[in-house]
Amino acid sequence: MWYRLKKEDMPDDEYRACAFFLNKEYLKKPGSLTLLYSTHERCWRELPEVTKENAFDILCFRFKMYAAVLKTGGYDGRENW
Numbered sequence: 001m002w003y004r005l006k007k008e009d010m011p012d013d014e015y016r017a018c019a020f021f022l023n024k025e026y027l028k029k030p031g032s033l034t035l036l037y038s039t040h041e042r043c044w045r046e047l048p049e050v051t052k053e054n055a056f057d058i059l060c061f062r063f064k065m066y067a068a069v070l071k072t073g074g075y076d077g078r079e080n081w
Contacts, residue, residue, distance in 0.1 A: 013067035032075040
């Protein structure tokens with residue numbers, strides 16, 4: 001929604017992480033949610049506190065991390081469908 005309001009395209013890596021959830025790909029890829037949860041926990045511990053000023057930037061970074069972890073873990077890519 002933020003990108004739509006600013007009339008910008010969402011970066012591919014962030015879009016890929018969003019699509020993973022929207023398309024419910026985690027149902028076909030066992031272990032992916034565990035991997036994403038561990039990434040979420042790590043981001044929660046290591047990233048700065050969320051404020052109004054940095055909330056969107058941190059959210060974007062988290063989704064970039066999710067996309068990178070999915071790719072590294074082998075859960076990203078059309079061949080796994």
